[in-house]
Amino acid sequence: MSTAQMMHPGAHPVDEALVRRLIAGQFPRWAGLTVERLPSGGTVNEMYRLGDGMVVRLPMLAGGAEDVATEREWLPRLAPRLPTAVPEPLGTGEPAAGYPWPWSVYRWLAGENPEAGALREPVALARDLAAFVAAMRSVTLPGKPPKAYRGGPLALLDAPTRAAVEELRGISAEGVDCDAVAAVWEDALRAPEWDGPPVWVHADLTPGNLLVDGGRLTSVIDFGCTGVGDPACDLFPAWNLLPAGARKVFRAELGVDDATWRRGRGRTLSQALIALPYYRTTNPVMAANARHVIREVLGEDRG
Structure with a gap:
């Protein structure tokens, strides 16, 4: 198989x-x-x-x-x-x-996928990622753009996220603090939704869709989820890749307000919570990054 x-x-x-x-x-x-x-x-x-x-x-x-x-x-x-x-x-x-x-x-695009916890230039990479996200947000193109995958209201992710939390409660080997992640998710749901015009987003900025050389961002790949939606969709690298100091730089470079940050954290956490029970035995890379996101989100929430 x-x-x-x-x-x-x-x-x-x-x-x-x-x-x-x-x-x-x-x-x-x-x-x-x-x-x-x-x-x-x-x-x-x-x-x-x-x-x-x-x-x-x-x-x-x-x-x-x-x-x-x-x-x-x-x-x-x-x-x-x-x-x-x-x-x-x-x-x-x-x-x-x-x-x-x-x-x-x-x-062919040369480069390697960055690895959380092993970045050579985390602050510079944070600025590179912010420049890419800002450029995406500024795009105006004629024609009807697609709606970004996961780009709608955060509430659309509520049912699968809660189901994943309950599934993780039954997987003791993962040791996820399910009450804590549920609290972060509830906080994200309480954040005001985006009320501005939809912006272009990549919508899947995971380490596997980034290529770096010498620690700097050289390419972004896999635009299958791209389209217009909530700008919080492109805050994923803050928790799935960047350490705390570089995360602050990423946020500052983009000028992210509190509500968008909370939605972005919730979206990133939701993706991780859903991925972990699904891929834990079949895709070690995805499962490891999901665990990393959960640790980073809870560390930030308690910090």
């Missing part, structure tokens, strides 16, 4: 042989290039390096197929407005060879 199938029952199996068949059938000019699976903590897509200069990205699930069209339409329009590199679509593949969904070929 593949990693994808372990994480998601019903995920379509993908391997190097399938990728070679898809490339040969639809992009014959690239058929002789090497294909190598990329280890990843991702939960929606499988990634394969194609030669030295490209990467093939294939959704694991039907829901991820919608991201292909989102990125194809909006990435070329967002790219010149952002301070860091973003994926450049080079080709869109169609269902074939038993694979059921659209898929993508992108230009």
Whole structure:
């Protein structure tokens, strides 16, 4: 059973042989290039390096197929407005060879994923991240932008968040202070909702979607969740990556008010609470980051 199938029952199996068949059938000019699976903590897509200069990205699930069209339409329009590199679509593949969904070929972006607790330049990275978020918020583009994934009112996350807290109560090995995380969640729900116009957000700024070199942000990837919504959606790095001092710099650079900060903390916590019981035995990277978020949020709340 593949990693994808372990994480998601019903995920379509993908391997190097399938990728070679898809490339040969639809992009014959690239058929002789090497294909190598990329280890990843991702939960929606499988990634394969194609030669030295490209990467093939294939959704694991039907829901991820919608991201292909989102990125194809909006990435070329967002790219010149952002301070860091973003994926450049080079080709869109169609269902074939038993694979059921659209898929993508992108230009390769060098760098490595940052790791919480092991950042080389945390304050500089915080400023880089704030510059990216600010640039996203300032985007104005013609056409009807998509609604960002998780970009609506925080109350829409209430039921799955509470269900995750109750599930974690039954997992003693995790040792989560469920009363404390529930209190933080309640505080987020009490924060005033965003009453300004929706702004562009990436909506999934997790360490796995960031690339750094020398400790500095060089690229942001995976725009499948992007769209317009609550600006609190892009405060995730404050708790899933940055240490306390750099977190303050990130907040100051963006000028985040108290209500938005509380919503952002709640959104980040919600994602972690839902991810931990789901991925704790199938995706060590996601589970470890979820634990990190819970520790950071509770540490800030008690600090």
